Amino acid sequence: MNCTLTILSSENGNNIQLACSAGERLYDVLARNGIRFSAPCGGKGKCGKCRVHAWGGIKTDNDGTCLICKTYIENDCTIDFNEKHARVLTGGIVNTFETDGHKGLGLAADIGTTTIAVYLMDMLTGKELARTSMLNPQRIHGADVISRLQYALISEDNRRTLSNEIHTALDEAGRILLEKAGLSNQSILLSAFAGNTVMMHLASGYDASGLAKAPFIPYYTAAHRRTVYGKKVFLGGCVSGYVGADTTAAMLACGFDTGDETVLLIDIGTNGEIVLRDKGRYFCCSCAAGPAFEGAHITCGTGAVDGAIDHLTERGSGFTYTTINGAEPSGICGSGLIDAIAYLARNKSINPMGRMGERFYISDNVFIAPEDVREVQLAKAAIAAGIEILCSKAQISYGEIDKVYLAGGFGNCISVASACSIGLLPKEIEHKTTGVGNAAGDGIKMQLLSEASVRRAEKLRRLTEYVELSAEPDFEDIFSDNLLFY
Ligand code: FES
Known part of the structure; x- marks a missing residue:
């Protein structure tokens, strides 16, 4: 019927x-x-x-x-079907972009698992003309890259669907941006993509099957140009199967190839990537933190949408909270979740093992459940173990780190004090952190506009040593230690 x-x-x-x-x-x-x-x-x-x-x-x-x-x-x-729109971070830290002086318009896209940020650039002046952001349309196939890969591997049709979804979204973004900039009669000369390795493969139409099983070999790693769906596209270089072109771009934007300080870059998105530079050596890893900090797998979890509880502060014998845009509370996003867990741990409602008795109600309809604490515990232990192992590879202590860049929307919004108090970040770096916003977006703009930037990014990519955390002999012990709330 x-x-x-x-x-x-x-x-x-x-x-x-x-x-x-x-x-x-x-x-x-x-x-x-x-x-x-x-x-x-x-x-x-x-x-x-x-x-x-x-x-x-x-x-x-x-x-x-x-x-x-x-x-x-x-x-x-x-x-x-009145879906709320998530707040997507599109700003970064680079203000002026060098160019090769080509006349025309370019599109730089940071393709995240959850969100996509797109920028229209003047290739001659290096000026950003307009920007937009959207949720990744592939999210109906699952919140994380593993679900997307599983879906892609079922059939060639599925793989094409995922690829089409990205390109339809980017075409739509291109149209919106040209209109915003009053340039609807012009066309895009070149598009440049950054994203995690899985997104890069799905967006470029390359075979992603090698990324679905150990040893997670990508089809491509070096940056290059290619024609995709009849359009000229620059694909940023990926370090490995689990550290992608977004990390390379973020390293470039943060100037990882300049200066001699010991620097840590932490990008917590749907997954977590960490890079440590120390005395000319570069180590990186990917942490299976899962999407808990983006609200997935948390009972009242939500993305950074209107009404999401984004901060919780201790006040007298109780607490206060804020929501995004002051709307009625409708859920809790990553930054609120970390504050809430820190508050509960401080007040001994969570014991060092992560056990919690009853639900903790923040508002009438938003609460933290005992199983949510477990999700946060697993996610924070994954990130903390990653930092610890990279430092041990470089044979340095946390105190020797000079600067910490926190990239991504989440990194920009969290309370560093709360993150340190639950052991997500080491206490020693609490006062050394700087939020760098969408550094990957800046890094891909740089590569869109200048060949010299492409060369710098490629050098960083080649120099960076990927550390497979699960292959480290003491990973299990380090991970278990970091599950604790002190
Ligand atoms: S997508 Fe329907 S319950 Fe998860």
Whole structure:
């Protein structure tokens, strides 16, 4: 039986109507029609984050909601698909960009697993003309790179779907940016991409199967140009299967090839990448921190959307909190989560092993559950173990680190004091940190505009030694030690 699925839209008042058949899964109808939504567990019914309000010919729970991935259409029905837009960090630290003096327009894109930031650049002057950001449309296939890879490896069609989703999003971004800059009659000469190694392979159409199993060999690592979907594209160089072109770009933007201080770069996104430079040597690693700090796998977790609790501060015998844009609390994002766990640990509501008795309610509807503490524990131990192992490779103590760059939206928003107090970051670096925003975005702009920057990035990439944490003999012990809350 043919039926109609109506999607309520509050953005412009235009509802969307989709043709479907009774018996089809809601998830499949939305995905087939290119409707974007979040499905952190890849549609397996485990995360509960694809819940929407629904009515009509569709079964709902008592509260009138259903899971997109678990619900089948029975007849004409309506869903309120009023997804909030996540705050995406697009600013960095580089103010002036050198160019090779080519006339024309270029697009620089930092393709993250969760979000994509895109910049329109004047290739002659190096000026940024406009910028935009969006959620990665691939997120309906899962929150992390592993789910995306698993999906890609099922069939050639799936791989093409993932690739198409990125390019459709980038085409849309290009159109928006040209319009914003008042240059709709012009075209883009060259696009440059940075991203983790999996995103780079999916965006460039290269075979990503080598990244799905040990020893995680990428199809390409060196930066190069290529024609993708009929467009000229520059692909930033990747260090390894799990340290991608975004890290190389961030190192370039932070000037890792200049000066002689001991410097640490930490980029906590859907995964965590860490680079340490000491006495001309470069060590890097990728930490399987998982997407907990982006709100996935946390009971009331959410991205950095309006209403997300982003900070919690101890006040007298209690606490206060803030939400993004002062909206009614609707969930908790990574920075709020770290503050809340730090508060609970300080007040002994969490013991050193991470055990917590009852739920901790921050507001009527947002709480931290004991299982959330476990997720944070695993994520923070992964990052802390990564830092510890890189320092031991370089044979330095934390006190010898001169500067720490925290990249990414999360790194820019967290309270460093809270992160240090729960052992996510070493206490010794608390007063040495600088937020560098979307340094990867800056680094890919630099490479879009100048061959000299491409050469510098390539040199950094070649010099950087990848450390596979799980292959380190004492990794398990270090990881276990770092699970503790002191
Ligand atoms: S529960 Fe539906 S995507 Fe996770």
